[in-house]
Amino acid sequence: xxxxxxxxxxxxxxxxxxxxxxxxxxxxxxxxxxxxxxxxxxxxxxxxxxxxxxxxxxxxxxxxxxxxxxxxxxxxxxxxxxxxxxxxxxxxxxxxxxxxxxxxxx
Numbered sequence: 001x002x003x004x005x006x007x008x009x010x011x012x013x014x015x016x017x018x019x020x021x022x023x024x025x026x027x028x029x030x031x032x033x034x035x036x037x038x039x040x041x042x043x044x045x046x047x048x049x050x051x052x053x054x055x056x057x058x059x060x061x062x063x064x065x066x067x068x069x070x071x072x073x074x075x076x077x078x079x080x081x082x083x084x085x086x087x088x089x090x091x092x093x094x095x096x097x098x099x100x101x102x103x104x105x106x
Contacts, residue, residue, distance in 0.1 A: 002098075009078060009081040013078065015045065016071065016075070018043075018046040019067065025038050050066050050067055050070045052073065053066045
């Protein structure tokens with residue numbers, strides 16, 4: 001269970017950084033961002049969460065706003081994973097992930 005949570009947390013961080021990179025690329029050229037190959041790469045990395053956000057939002061939400069919903073979903077899942085990892089580490093502090101985190105804190 002601990003390994004699963006670590007993987008979920010890492011995937012959430014990757015997708016969140018992809019959304020952030022898309023925003024940064026878009027800031028430099030907002031009108032031409034959809035043709036930018038770097039933007040397309042980050043959009044490809046974040047597309048699974050954008051598709052999930054499209055499924056859970058009503059039809060009133062435009063495709064442009066599904067990325068915002070996807071980013072929020074990633075944040076909620078990441079927070080849940082971090083909270084559960086904390087609970088798992090309090091229950092079994094001898095687990096390898098917990099030992100590495102505790103030794104990094106000291």
